[in-house]
Amino acid sequence: MNKTGMPEGFAFILEKVCPFTGARAGRISTPSGEIKTPVFMPVGTQGTVKAMAPFELKEIGASVILSNTYHLFLRPGREIIEAAGGLHSFMQWKGPILTDSGGFQVFSLATLNSISDEGVLCRSHLDGSLHLMNPEWSMDMQRILGSDIAMCFDQCAPYPCTREEAALAVERTTKWARRSLEAHKKEEGKGGAQALFGIVQGSVYKDLRLRSAEELLPLDFPGYAVGGLSVGEPAEEMYAMLSELKTVLPREKPRYLMGVGRPDNLVEGVALGIDMFDCVLPTRNGRNGTLLTPAGSMNIKKERYAKDFGPLVPGCDCYACRTFSRSYIRHLYRAREILASRLCSWHNLRFLVRLGEEMREAILEERFPAFLADFRSRWKGEAE
RNA sequence: GGUGGGAUGGCCGAGUGGUCAAAGGCAGCAGACUGUAAAUCUGCCGACACCGUCUACGAAGGUUCGAAUCCUUCUCCCACCA
Numbered sequence A: 001m002n003k004t005g006m007p008e009g010f011a012f013i014l015e016k017v018c019p020f021t022g023a024r025a026g027r028i029s030t031p032s033g034e035i036k037t038p039v040f041m042p043v044g045t046q047g048t049v050k051a052m053a054p055f056e057l058k059e060i061g062a063s064v065i066l067s068n069t070y071h072l073f074l075r076p077g078r079e080i081i082e083a084a085g086g087l088h089s090f091m092q093w094k095g096p097i098l099t100d101s102g103g104f105q106v107f108s109l110a111t112l113n114s115i116s117d118e119g120v121l122c123r124s125h126l127d128g129s130l131h132l133m134n135p136e137w138s139m140d141m142q143r144i145l146g147s148d149i150a151m152c153f154d155q156c157a158p159y160p161c162t163r164e165e166a167a168l169a170v171e172r173t174t175k176w177a178r179r180s181l182e183a184h185k186k187e188e189g190k191g192g193a194q195a196l197f198g199i200v201q202g203s204v205y206k207d208l209r210l211r212s213a214e215e216l217l218p219l220d221f222p223g224y225a226v227g228g229l230s231v232g233e234p235a236e237e238m239y240a241m242l243s244e245l246k247t248v249l250p251r252e253k254p255r256y257l258m259g260v261g262r263p264d265n266l267v268e269g270v271a272l273g274i275d276m277f278d279c280v281l282p283t284r285n286g287r288n289g290t291l292l293t294p295a296g297s298m299n300i301k302k303e304r305y306a307k308d309f310g311p312l313v314p315g316c317d318c319y320a321c322r323t324f325s326r327s328y329i330r331h332l333y334r335a336r337e338i339l340a341s342r343l344c345s346w347h348n349l350r351f352l353v354r355l356g357e358e359m360r361e362a363i364l365e366e367r368f369p370a371f372l373a374d375f376r377s378r379w380k381g382e383a384e
Numbered sequence B: 001g002g003u004g005g006g007a008u009g010g011c012c013g014a015g016u017g018g019u020c021a022a023a024g025g026c027a028g029c030a031g032a033c034u035g036u037a038a039a040u041c042u043g044c045c046g047a048c049a050c051c052g053u054c055u056a057c058g059a060a061g062g063u064u065c066g067a068a069u070c071c072u073u074c075u076c077c078c079a080c081c082a
Helices: A054-060 A069-074 A078-084 A087-091 A103-108 A135-145 A163-188 A206-219 A235-246 A263-271 A281-287 A319-323 A326-334 A338-364 A368-378
Strands: A011-017 A024-030 A033-037 A039-042 A065-068 A097-100 A113-115 A120-123 A130-133 A149-151 A195-200 A224-226 A255-257 A276-279 A290-293 A296-299
Touching: A011 A338, A024 A338, A033 A039, A033 A338, A039 A065, A039 A338, A054 A338, A065 A069, A069 A097, A069 A130, A069 A135, A078 A087, A078 A135, A087 A097, A097 A135, A103 A120, A130 A135, A135 A149, A135 A163, A163 A195, A163 A206, A195 A206, A206 A235, A224 A235, A235 A263, A263 A276, A263 A338, A263 A368, A276 A338, A281 A290, A281 A338, A290 A338, A319 A338, A326 A338, A338 A368
Parallel strands: A039 A276, A065 A097, A097 A149, A149 A195, A195 A224, A224 A255, A255 A276
Antiparallel strands: A011 A024, A024 A033, A113 A120, A120 A130, A290 A296
């Protein structure tokens, strides 16, 4: 670990900051390659971005993908991942991987869990078996996975939640961040370079967000994530939290807004100083027949597209848009053909990855405010 | 020619005197999806003047306060026998 809190093989260079909005362009170096920011990271929960092969992700322009500690722990399990030589080699994705700690599953699988300071007693959603998940467990598993960026084991408060609940989650998240860091240092001795990011909690309470950040900053993580947002709160609440954190989070470290999201959330997030995003939306919605466009979502299942032989989204450079008509994709979807899921995921992923590229370009070329205004004027939430 | 079984909303298919505009499934239409228990889930799905009325369970007639359900005749389909 060098003097800036950055582990070997990991670095963040802030290339340019938009003086009007605070939008940032940068580069993250990892042992598996470079990530240009702002960046959208496709989610590959079970060691695969659903319906997409690694070479296709490369074609799409994805530079880093997400995977999940909890899911890969339950299946295939620690032993098999270790025997495979880590996740990169197991899933044949050579680029950077960020692993989520399992903290989010504590929240999303709440009915199966009981939480204490020690950790989370979690019933497997697969077979009902009982597991204790805590910072030490998470750091061990993330080391086995061999991700380039690991996340602290945190507690994500639901929305809505009371101040008291949110405060407890912050308190626990801080405790767990210390333990995560401690455990991670020990794991480092076992070889491999991995950056560990801290996660700011605090629900929609400004003071709690600030407290959470204040408590985590001394731990000097090489990157900071904002968690516990996009869990059902109005977008304005999310933006309010981000603007609160904008000046508090260290300028020279990457900032990651977890679980976001929609194109408008990405753009507003970048305008509020965020560098990294991940979301299941492009793949999940893609599998469910919803496509992203500059104006908003469009549902390819609609009857109105039955005889629409134009491209999915005019002007899009993705394989699906370059090749197939709306009518054809609608047909595939209705016929429940697996190619529909693939092509819609393909488009949505490309759309968000490109959005990151476009924002980066705009920031570097010092025209982000115009980009922002243009995006807002086009965005309606729904296409046509 | 005889005997038995059957005909239910776009399709398949429950229902055998009232609580039936009629289960369930499919198809259709619409909506949702934000660190993935999701190729998932939800709603609508006879007509209209839509908190009500009308038309409906092969057709026509009958029994009954009341029928998709019981009776009669007819039409068509299936099986077996001749």
